[in-house]
Amino acid sequence: MTRTAPRRAVAGQAAGTAPRRGRRLVALALLAALLLALALGAASIGAAGVAPADALAAVGARLGIGSSPLDAVGDAIVVDLRLPRIVAACAVGAGLAIVGAVMQALVRNPLADPYLLGVSSGASVGAVLVLVAGLAAVLPVAAFAGALLALLATLGLAGAAGGATPTRTVLAGVVVASAAGALVSLAIFWRADGDAFREILAWLLGSLAASTWQTAAIALVGAALALPLLVSGRLLDALALGDSAAGALGVDARRTRWALLVACALVTGVLVSVSGAIGFVGLVVPHAVRLVVGASHALLLPASGLAGAIVLLVADTVARAAFDPRELPVGIVTALLGAPVFAALMLTGRVRT
Amino acid sequence: MSAAAASGATGATTGLAVRGLTVAVRGRALVDAASWHAPTGAITALVGPNGAGKSTMLRAIAGVLPERARRGGAVLLDGAALAGPGALPPRERARRVALVEQTADAVPQLTAREAVRLGRTPHHRMLGFSLGDERLVEAALADAGAAGLADRPLGELSGGELQRVHVARALAQQPRLLLLDEPTNHLDVAWQLELLQLVRRLAADRPVVMTVHDLALAATHADRVVLVDRGRVVAEGVPDAVLTPERIRAVYGVEAEIDAAPGGVAIRYRRMEP
Structure with a gap:
């Protein structure tokens, strides 16, 4: 984005501000929506497969909305095992x-x-x-x-x-x-x-x-x-x-x-x-x-x-x-993902000192 | 030379009044009991050799001296204390005084608009910018001739462009006192004239103080000149009264031949004969 900015600069300066601010809020809203969708996905993924809709209903049931479509074990897996872990990961x-x-x-x-x-x-x-x-x-x-x-x-x-x-x-x-x-x-x-x-x-x-x-x-x-x-x-x-x-x-x-x-x-x-x-x-x-x-x-x-x-x-x-x-400590995964990403950022000169 | 020079010179309570300002670092006085005045409606030029304490004075007035500096005396803007006893709190001061420094750091990735927006900082509480702010930011960018730079990262700007962005940030502060440290540095002659014209406009309803090395530029464009040497004020007043060949010889150690034409002042310098 910063790279293309100079060309845009002359064209739309004064007019650009309000939409730009709006776009920023939209970007944050999109990220938040993506996070929620992924959280729901994470709640249904695992050794015991659960449909996302059922996982959502189980959480709703625990909050007093509707009833859970899952049996007691499935319910406990989603709400008492996966959900706290999802919340902890996000936080x-x-x-x-x-x-x-x-x-x-x-x-x-x-x-x-x-x-x-x-x-x-x-x-x-x-x-x-x-x-x-x-x-x-x-x-x-x-x-x-x-x-x-x-x-x-x-x-x-x-x-x-x-x-x-x-x-x-x-x-x-x-x-x-x-x-x-x-x-x-x-x-x-x-x-x-x-x-x-x-x-x-x-x-x-x-x-x-x-x-x-x-x-x-x-x-x-x-x-x-x-x-x-x-x-x-x-x-x-x-x-x-x-x-x-x-x-x-x-x-x-x-x-x-x-x-x-x-x-x-x-x-x-x-x-x-x-x-x-x-x-x-x-x-x-x-x-x-x-x-x-x-x-x-x-x-x-x-x-x-x-x-x-x-x-x-x-x-x-x-x-x-x-x-x-087998289950890996998450730190291994973040390091495996993070090291190459950071190296790529360095190689493309995007990490500026 | 403008006629505005005489108008504010007498009113001691309007404009900026510096009284016995002293700044010392590790026992060495950078500014030594300096007293001078910058009236509203006039451009006041601080001139003097390198190390005379001009920039230190500006920084003392803006309240950004390093912690270890000892200071004394008082600085008053329209009667309110900027420094010294009963001085305004920092945020309140920043709403009234803007400083454009010579060596302001530039964050390379920040865009010009984002940098200018920072000028609104003292006017705000913790959250967000209002729409009115955005208008002020755009106006400041336009006034400083930086509208076309708004979306460019500071790291890609030239020295002159950066200078315009810093001036725009100061304007976004809506200051009642504008302090400029060597504002014409890095600017080509066209932009120098542009900037001086802007400064003239801004000086209509506030005091503007700028440090200048170019004595001819000071004599041509400033209403008042304060000549500083080794932290002390040597002379203060209208340019042709302050900038005389005798004083220039005494302070700078060079011979000066001053040629005051209607279009502007030209000064030729010569080394002194041994």
Whole structure:
């Protein structure tokens, strides 16, 4: 779209704005509709095949509308097994993609995603420690605490080194992530056996297999925490012009950056506690979406959220159903899909630094 | 030279009043107790050698100095404090003051229209842009001669085109005070004249302050000139009173021969004889 813009520029300038805004809303509506359709499809796909209409009716019945056409087992499979997993996948995907887009703008680094700044690694430390100790029940809290501590360590290190500039922040994040990774490995080799080991592995690779309505609810909370980030689009655009230009527009660059970074850590910590460390969604989705909708964050953030939900939903459904009877951790699927996509974006020069 | 020069020079409460402005970084004074005045309805040119503190003054007025800078004195716009005791909060200030900097970063993928839209930021709450905004954005693009650039990504624009987009963004802010740091940089002569004409229009109902290196351009197009050297105001007033060969020699260390013709001022410079 950006490539063809110059030619269009002369023809329709003043007249173009209203329809353009309309088109943007239509694009978001289409993405949302696609997401709903895919969710319905995912609810009917699996070892036990269910017609999409029946799956929809079963969900409606649970909400008190009509009656379920399925037997008790089919009903439970759709509403109590698949649906929470679908909800979790959408919430985690949306949250990770939004956080990725925000972080890429904040640290002015196209490689930024929730993994940068050590946030995910910190969450891993918290999660692995409680898994090794056999306290799986407090995993969300531990993962979140780990994420927050890692973020504070990263920003503290960058600040102590002479001010949290984007480059320094990223370098500090690399250091913190390495240290956290070493702690995780140490914990695994020291203590883990049998079940704990498998649990840890699933968690490190990222998996939604253990989703229940409880974990789906936590994921929804994480995604809800990302909602305030959605309206930060214009602040991000202003920050992208530089701190001084942002200041001239009345935006306190320092305070805004800190507030958004902490919000990103919050969202990441909550999401990662549910799904484990799922890679590439936060990195690739914003880049791909940027190609279609442009760089202005007012549209990029909501579109990334919807696209992230779609991507993770599809990836998780593939992970769950495509290799029957074996089930893959979804993180493997996102990495298998994400790495070539990102490479293609790089090779075509679409990832701009 | 315009006759508007004399009109605002006396009214101390209308327009921009800079009083004893001091900016110091790590104990070094970049601006040293500078006091000057930019009346509404006039173009005021800040001139002086490199490093004299011109840009720092503009940034201090716009409230975008780095955190570590120590500042003193007061800056008043129509009586309201922009800096110093009782200064307006940042957003309120940004509704009144727009700054076009020399080295504004450009986000390569943002289109010109999106960049200009950012000028509306201080006028808005968190959500969306109103239709009125879109009209203002289009008008600002047209005024700055950037309408044809609206859909182009900033990364593809030339220096002069980028400059027009930055001016358009400042216009979208609907400022009551417009600050321009070297606005004619990067512009070819035709666009320089175009821009100066625009600035003249904008100065009709607000003070406009611009830093300028070209003394002849300042003498021709500005109503008032403030000559700055090493952070201090050396002279202030109508151009031909401020820009004399003696002062130019004292401040810049060059000989100047000033030729004031009806169409504009020309200045020839020579190195001083040893």
